[in-house]
Amino acid sequence: MASVILPSVPSESRPGRFGIYGGRYVPETLMAALVELEHEYDVAKADAAFQTELAGLLKDFAGRPTPLYFCKRLTEQLGGAKIYLKREDLLHTGAHKINNALGQGLLAKRMGKKRIIAETGAGQHGVATATVCALLGMECVIYMGDVDMARQELNVLRMRLLGAEVRGVSSGSKTLKDAISEAMRDWVTNVRTTYYLLGSALGAHPYPTMVRDFHRCISREMKEQIIEKEGRLPTAVIACVGGGSNAIGAFYEFIPNREVRLIGVEAGGCGTELGQHAVRFGGGAPGVLQGTFSYVLQDENGQIAMTHSVSAGLDYASIGPEHAALHDSGRAEYVSQDDAAALDAVVKLSRTEGILPALESAHAVAEALRIAPSMPARDILVVNLSGRGDKDMGILARELNIQGA
DSSP states (O other): OOOOOOOSSOOOSSTTEETTEEOOOOOHHHHHHHHHHHHHHHHHHTOHHHHHHHHHHIIIIIOOSOOEEEOHHHHHHHOSSEEEEEEGGGSTTSBTHHHHHHHHHHHHHHTTOOEEEEEESSSHHHHHHHHHHHHHTOEEEEEEEHHHHHHTHHHHHHHHHTTOEEEEEOSTTSSHHHHHHHHHHHHHHTTTTEEEOOOSSOSSTTHHHHHHHHHTHHHHHHHHHHHHHHSSOOSEEEEEOSSSHHHHHHHGGGTTOTTSEEEEEEEEETOSSTTSOBOHHHHOEEEEETTEEEEEOBOTTSOBOOOOOSSGGGOOSBOOHHHHHHHHHTSEEEEEEEHHHHHHHHHHHHHHHSOOBOHHHHHHHHHHHHHGGGSOTTOEEEEEEOBBGGGGHHHHHHHTTOOOO
16 A cells, blocks of 8 residues: 555644545435534534533533542552543443533534434443433434344443333444444435434544544543643543544644653454454554545455454444544554453452443553553553443453352
8 A cells, every 4th residue: 555644733624534534435315414414513613502502511411520530559559650540431321422422412403303313332322322312302213233232231221211212233243333334324214304423533524523522622621630730741641442532532632732642542352363353553454434534444355354342332443534644644653452451451440449440441541551660750641531331340240250149
């Protein structure tokens, strides 16, 4: 593949593009809906009433701002850099996903839509969407792969209790990729009456930009909080990366601050062979998947590869286009941690700080555990703890052999 020269700091020089990545690759039947959505979002961004309503819900309903917590015992045990956690796990519904769900839910209401559809992998976006639909009085349909429904049963129950219809997807790998495909088929069929509340910073324009904007509150707060606590910016910000919503939210305000390392952590899974992991930057190549041009895991014939991760939310074959541009420009670093390291990080953080992280977030914690001991004590690592681990107790009990009553 020919080399590509990108700007040192990727930006949207053209709407919907991050360097060469992004775009709008969808059936013609969806083009008008995406153009309408782009227009409505541009208007809403400039509307003080919309922004005030969203800010009020983020504060009083979701629980923002979230704390920035210093891990004193963990830092002492590891030696080296100080470790802070941005506590997105303390938000209502248990993860960062509520930020975007509230923003898009209000936008759908503004557009006069009565029916909301969404995809979900780990279930947290589904729960957040079901929560917002209940709040706003909207019909809610969630698509979820059968494999993910089995391993995230608690979140399926939560969605149904909130009034959502959860539709299982039995095609393909029966995980997030296939749930997105089914949601898009629904949208094509019902585009006039239905709003697709996409949960990650991927898909066709304007979704990657819109989802990023609804999550940039994470890095905005993080920057203010670390300056208040330490009087300076962190050495590095670390976040797990599936589609990339929590990571781009955690990175965005720091992109101009080139002294701050931005570290995204992909799912290393259980091996290095294609199908055993979800390391897009380690084994993928640029291609189009589900509306956008980005890095995609694919076989030698260009077919989308199967993926694996112990965490359902990182089990996806592509990655958001802004992350692709950040990777190619060198502004952000992308590494991976495998299933075993993530499980070890869950145990370490739980027993050292009394905080049970989601398996997705545990990948970022694992990277902090790896690099902190070799760093000077003056250095500061901020880990975006994107969700809590209640939803993963079935997996954790099995993988860690935890016995119940």
